[in-house]
Amino acid sequence: MEVLVLAADKPSLEYAARGVELYKKRLRGLSKTELRYVRGGCSKEVSARLLRASEGYVRIAVDERGKNMSTRELVNLWKEWQLNSVRRIAFMIGAAEGHSDELRAASDLVLSFGRHTMQHELALVVLLEQIYRVHTLLGGLPYHRD
């Protein structure tokens, strides 16, 4: 299954850029995960670009108002996608102002990493760590502890 992670603009905070690099590197070999940035801007513009870039993918919008799942639940969802021969999924992280209502409505799942607002570059690191964690569980690697 191809995993596309879409975000607005490359991280400008150094720690976030390094965190993104770390999990990108760790995911290599474990998963076909690609990270792509769309141009930043206001919420509407960014959402429109994210929608264009995710055409043909199962769309997962990351948004604090979405469904908050445990890591095990996310692994089960992943297995379901695999069982249903889903080939391409795209995670979308908005810019500072979050996603438009239109993007949320056009998504197959709105996934929340908690109801608290997070700096969007930090949210990208949290998402990548979670995708990595899911893959270590799918691959039976010793990383996750319940």
Next chain:
Amino acid sequence: MEVLVLAADKPSLEYAARGVELYKKRLRGLSKTELRYVRGGCSKEVSARLLRASEGYVRIAVDERGKNMSTRELVNLWKEWQLNSVRRIAFMIGAAEGHSDELRAASDLVLSFGRHTMQHELALVVLLEQIYRVHTLLGGLPYHRD
């Protein structure tokens, strides 16, 4: 109000160490927030050290099985603490294996940053960014957007 953030061992992941430094620096001047590390080890040992280090403080255990609050709810809780003349609060982040049941029971609040499991050093960055965000809201600074 004094804010003590307790975690087990200094972050070993470079990005997490840098993220911690960034928010520590940003919090200076805005808040009396101190970060202190206890020695690592197994869950029971670390929890016992965290409990000793937080004696006399309102204790907030950070744990995925706790109460997940929005940033605005956290700000309101903070204001309540201030109204009630709470002088010292301590946030506690466990090591890789999380907190003991004893620590959770001894805490005034178990606060969750989502039901997903997060690397504990990343959770420390998320916590510090959130404490910073709360202070920008309390101080009326332009950082948070709803």
